[in-house]
Amino acid sequence: MTQFSVLNDAALAPTQLLSADPADWPVAPGWQPLVQAFFEGAVGGKLRAFLQARLEAGAVIFPPRPLRALELTPPDEVRVVILGQDPYHGRGQAEGLAFSVAPGVALPPSLRNIFKELQRDLGTPPPAFPQPGGSLVKWARNGVLLLNTTLTVEEGQPASHVGQGWELLTDAVIRHVAQGPRPVVFMLWGAHAQGKRAVIPQDRGHLVLCANHPSPLSALRPPVPFIGCGHFGQARTFRLQQEGGR
Numbered sequence: 001m002t003q004f005s006v007l008n009d010a011a012l013a014p015t016q017l018l019s020a021d022p023a024d025w026p027v028a029p030g031w032q033p034l035v036q037a038f039f040e041g042a043v044g045g046k047l048r049a050f051l052q053a054r055l056e057a058g059a060v061i062f063p064p065r066p067l068r069a070l071e072l073t074p075p076d077e078v079r080v081v082i083l084g085q086d087p088y089h090g091r092g093q094a095e096g097l098a099f100s101v102a103p104g105v106a107l108p109p110s111l112r113n114i115f116k117e118l119q120r121d122l123g124t125p126p127p128a129f130p131q132p133g134g135s136l137v138k139w140a141r142n143g144v145l146l147l148n149t150t151l152t153v154e155e156g157q158p159a160s161h162v163g164q165g166w167e168l169l170t171d172a173v174i175r176h177v178a179q180g181p182r183p184v185v186f187m188l189w190g191a192h193a194q195g196k197r198a199v200i201p202q203d204r205g206h207l208v209l210c211a212n213h214p215s216p217l218s219a220l221r222p223p224v225p226f227i228g229c230g231h232f233g234q235a236r237t238f239r240l241q242q243e244g245g246r
Helices: 003-012 029-040 042-056 068-072 109-122 166-178 231-244
Strands: 080-084 144-148 185-189 207-211
Touching: 029 042, 029 166, 042 166, 068 144, 080 166, 109 231, 144 166, 185 231, 207 231
Parallel strands: 080 144, 080 185, 185 207
Antiparallel strands: none
8 A cells, every 4th residue: 555545545534523323433342341331321321412412513523433542452452551631623633542643634742742752762763754644553553552531522622522421431441451460651741641640550560650741831841841751761661671571
């Protein structure tokens, strides 16, 4: 498949949510019981009704596949968890993975800083543009769970779906990973992500890394500037130690 055909296929894919039925949002089989239990419960039912009502009112909701992080990263393959807040609210940006944008989309400032810190820390050059550009699909397919705590947003309205029920599901996802059989790296960037630290048990050997959010508003500020935090190198060392200890 050529670079042009990949970009062309992406251009033909839906860029907004078309259905409020979770059956239309694929997830890896290992996540299915957790997701099904959530949507069969009271909070999940209210969330579905809210999304349906907003779609019927003509709201433009992103991303087209809210559960894509759970589609691309099965629970037994999670090695690193990176927590975001809610999806990008610009048309064509969000692709269902925290911080990630579709190939060919201009890099948001936070993602640009993530690539900057990755290069500073590990010497990894920024990805080629436009393919893969700012798409982190390869990360997701290699054990990095890129999870926003709220999984939908309306166009031009950041945090518009906060408090509608997604948080119960994403807390359950974090808890499921944290209670799993192997130590995992959790990267908590910013106060919102760090608020989830209480969900992560301290006695399971996990590596929990905290720093400011990569947004330009906070990336260079104290108490722990994102630029210079060294999280990627620490995560690599931790993973090598885990693999060496098997």
